Amino acid sequence: MTVLENHDEGLSDNGVRLSEAGARDFFELLKPRVMSLVVFTAFAGLVLAPGALNPMLAAIAILCIAVGAGASGALNMWYDADIDAVMTRTARRPIPAGKVTGEEALAFGIALSCFSVGILGLAVNWLSAGLLAFTIFFYAVIYTMWLKRWTPQNIVIGGAAGAFPPMIGYAAVTGTVSIDSVILFMIIFLWTPAHFWALALFKMRDYGAVGVPMLPNVAGEGPTKVQIVVYAVLTALCSVIPSFRGTASLGYGLFAAVLGILFVWYALKVYRMPEGDEKMVPAKKMFAYSILYLFAIFSALMADHVIRAYGVTGGAF
Numbered sequence: 582m583t584v585l586e587n588h589d590e591g592l593s594d595n596g597v598r599l600s601e602a603g604a605r606d607f608f609e610l611l612k613p614r615v616m617s618l619v620v621f622t623a624f625a626g627l628v629l630a631p632g633a634l635n636p637m638l639a640a641i642a643i644l645c646i647a648v649g650a651g652a653s654g655a656l657n658m659w660y661d662a663d664i665d666a667v668m669t670r671t672a673r674r675p676i677p678a679g680k681v682t683g684e685e686a687l688a689f690g691i692a693l694s695c696f697s698v699g700i701l702g703l704a705v706n707w708l709s710a711g712l713l714a715f716t717i718f719f720y721a722v723i724y725t726m727w728l729k730r731w732t733p734q735n736i737v738i739g740g741a742a743g744a745f746p747p748m749i750g751y752a753a754v755t756g757t758v759s760i761d762s763v764i765l766f767m768i769i770f771l772w773t774p775a776h777f778w779a780l781a782l783f784k785m786r787d788y789g790a791v792g793v794p795m796l797p798n799v800a801g802e803g804p805t806k807v808q809i810v811v812y813a814v815l816t817a818l819c820s821v822i823p824s825f826r827g828t829a830s831l832g833y834g835l836f837a838a839v840l841g842i843l844f845v846w847y848a849l850k851v852y853r854m855p856e857g858d859e860k861m862v863p864a865k866k867m868f869a870y871s872i873l874y875l876f877a878i879f880s881a882l883m884a885d886h887v888i889r890a891y892g893v894t895g896g897a898f
């Protein structure tokens with residue numbers, strides 16, 4: 582089925598050009614693979630918050646965060662269609678591939694943003710809805726339209742957008758922002774540079790071709806590698822804070838410490854990688870491990886919380 586079916590020559594009643602896009606193309610606009618981890622961290626925020634949300638409302642909250650995150654991805658793809666068309670990694674995305682028009686992606690992104698924020702506010706609470714709206718705005722406008730093409734610190738500041746989801750999940754349950762949700766935010770915020778610059782190192786040519794000032798292109802490989810090590814250390818330190826605060830067990834702290842040491846170890850491998858290395862194997866491994874790392878940290882926090890809440894170990898560690 583296509584959107585064209587009721588329209589002559591691909592024009593809608595108001596003259597906007599429509600493509601022959603299918604549901605799959607619109608689904609791709611939501612950046613589903615990246616957003617799956619975003620939604621997972623939001624779910625963790627919901628689980629880790631004190632108190633509980635009615636299961637139906639919890640499901641609505643997660644759905645709204647998933648739709649809002651996807652909407653911000655569609656808005657990012659609408660604005661970045663010009664550079665996505667040039668980079669090999671992104672050239673097959675729905676807009677540069679000619680499957681979805683820019684207007685469709687923009688309308689889709691705006692509609693889903695309004696829908697997700699509105700439903701979250703009406704069904705759950707307006708603090709979480711406000712945070713969701715701010716996160717969409719931060720990623721689509723502050724990061725995509727402003728920082729990304731302007732400064733090599735784009736992802737350090739812009740990374741805040743990806744760090745908000747657990748705070749949104751937490752606020753959905755408690756109606757508040759607390760120090761514990763700020764710590765979840767900080768783990769992702771400090772993780773993002775190491776996650777992204779590892780990828781940017783082996784995609785330097787792509788970013789160079791479109792003039793996006795990613796750190797490896799502007800500062801060079803050496804300073805980028807140093808920054809990757811610094812942020813990996815900060816991430817590892819931040820991820821054990823819940824144990825020190827007593828909101829997670831010592832068992833979690835030890836697990837997070839091992840994962841963190843591995844994160845720093847991968848970063849050091851990147852640091853020692855020869856300048857100009859064509860294959861960039863350590864950077865590719867670091868990028869892959871970064872995803873596993875965040876997934877494991879949030880899984881461990883949730884498992885620890887559930888074990889402590891239901892007394893499976895018969896008490897605190």
Ligand code: HEM
Nearest residue numbers: 614615618619622670736739740743744769773777780872
């Ligand atoms: C400003 C912040 C971030 C930047 C610039 C960034 C950048 C990227 C890029 C360019 C990719 C490759 C995507 C592709 O080609 O499809 C990627 C992959 C990925 N990112 Fe990030 N990322 C950021 C934050 C996050 C956050 C906050 C999460 C989750 C919490 C995340 C999770 C992922 C995942 C799961 C993948 C792998 C997707 C796949 O398997 O194709 N990223 N990231």
Ligand SMILES: CC(C)=CCC/C(C)=C/CC/C(C)=C/COP(=O)(O)OP(=O)(O)O
Nearest residue numbers: 615619649650653657716717720742743746
């Ligand atoms: C709830 C909510 C709104 C969540 C949003 C979460 C968020 C901001 C995730 C960032 C993920 C991401 C792929 C960034 C890369 O953007 P890019 O444009 O630099 O990467 P690209 O070149 O692959 O498009």
